Amino acid sequence: MAVVRYNTNQRKLILAVIERNSERHITADDVHLALIHEGHPVGKATIYRYFERLEKDGILIKYSPVDGASSCYQYAPSSGKEPVHYHMKCERCGKLFHLDCSFLDQISDHFSEHHKFDLNRFKTVFYGVCSECRKKNRDEK
Template sequence: MKTEYKTKARAALLEFLQENSDRGFSAIDLLTYLQLNIDGVNKTTVYRNLDRLCEQGVIYKYREPDHEGWFYQYSTEHTHCNSHMHGKCSQCGKLFHIESDFVDDFEKQVKKTYGLQVDLGKTLIVGVCDNCLS
C-alpha cells in the first residue's frame, strides 16, 4: 500500500472543493487556483491528486455537454451519483442532485419508448436557479 503524503497542494485542493461543494471545476480551473496560491504546483500534481481523491470517493468526476474534459466536485453526502440526475444553473454554475419519483418514471418511459437505458449519473438538466432568476 502506498503512503499518502499530505502536501500543501492536496490540502488546498481539498479545502477549495469542500468550500465550493455545490459546484464542479475543471482540472485547469483547479490548477489555476492552486498556482495562484501555492508555489511550485504543476499540472501533474493536480491530476495525480484528483485521480487519488476520485479513487477514494472524496470527490467525483463527471462530464458536461459542450465541454471537453472532466469536471470535479466534492462528494459531500452524495457518493451514489450514478443513481440520480443532476441539474446545473447556467448562470452561477451551482449543481443540484435531482432525486425524485419523476426520475424513475422518466428512466422507465425512455426505456419503454426508445429502447434506451438512461445513464442517470451522466444526465444533466441545465436551467437557471431561483437565486439567479431573482
C-alpha cells in the first residue's frame, strides 16, 4: 500500500524558509522565528517532524554538533549525498560556517595516502573566532 503524503500549506511555508536559507545551516528555531516574523506561526513540533521527513528523503542533511548545541540542517535537495566541505565554528558566537578550501583537500589527500586515514569532511569542524567576533573584540579595546 502506497504511503500518502500531504503537501500542506505549513509544509510549503517551512520549505520556502529552508530554500531561502540554502547557503547556510539552519535550525528548527530559525524556521520557527522566520515564520512568526512573516505572520505564519507554525508549531515547533510540526517543523521538527517535517525536518525528519526531509532528512529521510535526502533533502536536508542533519548536522549534530558534539558540543551539545542544537542540531542544524543543510538544504541539499538534488545531491542525495553529503556535501564535500569542512566547517568552522566560532567559539564566541556559535555560528557554523561552510569552508571550501583546496588546501584542506590536499591535507585530506595527504592523510589518506600517507597515514591511511580518511577524514569525514562533512563532520570535520575547525574551532576558532569568526571575523565578526574578532572585529567586535578589536572595537571593545
